[in-house]
Amino acid sequence: MNKGLLITFEGPDGSGKTTQISMLKEYLNNKGFEVIYTREPGGTKISEKIRDIILDNKNSEMSPMCEALLYASARAQLVQEVIKPAIESGKIVICDRFVESSIVYQGIGRNLGEDRIRSINEAATDGLKADITFMLTIPFEEGLRRKAKQKSFDRLENSGSEFHRKVYEGYMNLAKSADYIKVVDANKPIEEVHKDILQLIENLL
Numbered sequence: 001m002n003k004g005l006l007i008t009f010e011g012p013d014g015s016g017k018t019t020q021i022s023m024l025k026e027y028l029n030n031k032g033f034e035v036i037y038t039r040e041p042g043g044t045k046i047s048e049k050i051r052d053i054i055l056d057n058k059n060s061e062m063s064p065m066c067e068a069l070l071y072a073s074a075r076a077q078l079v080q081e082v083i084k085p086a087i088e089s090g091k092i093v094i095c096d097r098f099v100e101s102s103i104v105y106q107g108i109g110r111n112l113g114e115d116r117i118r119s120i121n122e123a124a125t126d127g128l129k130a131d132i133t134f135m136l137t138i139p140f141e142e143g144l145r146r147k148a149k150q151k152s153f154d155r156l157e158n159s160g161s162e163f164h165r166k167v168y169e170g171y172m173n174l175a176k177s178a179d180y181i182k183v184v185d186a187n188k189p190i191e192e193v194h195k196d197i198l199q200l201i202e203n204l205l
């Protein structure tokens, strides 16, 4: 049996990942692939509980390292319970956020350093890497505009504009650093973004 694929989506808050993920999932399903959708932090019973702790506005005293390790814990459980078994049985896994979110949000946004976050996550994922990562980019101000329409904000979303500016710049720099990361201009009509994604994934299928 062929090994499956791990496709991940990254991007700052408001970049439209959820819409693009569901369009890609439908496309792949129609082509006859078995597709599993999951999200981070979350995707398992334990990881969803960890998610609640991380995003809870009441946990304002949480230290950056505690936050980074909780994201890594949620990820470790998701990799071992869901992602690895699915890939090993030939399925395509689409994950909303993965290690790159930790590199950018905790490594850069929270100043923990990229190298430290990489090594924590090397352990958490048992070395598993995405086959392709779509990084959806939009201008910083457009992201803020899209997010402002939400009714409530979690602890990460309430982390202030300096944090979000660092995350944004972190994403832009990370995008240039590796071949498996594909930058997608998400400041376009939804259908056009979807077509760009299909073009980029074509030769992996």
Ligand code: TYD
Binding pocket: 012, 013, 014, 039, 040, 041, 071, 096, 097, 098, 099, 101, 102, 103, 105, 106, 156, 157
């Ligand atoms: P979520 O509601 O899933 O956000 P989004 O819809 O924008 O993906 O909340 C996840 C939040 O956690 C989001 O603000 C990004 C942040 N995050 C990290 O800081 N580090 C991580 O490793 C991951 C996976 C997410």
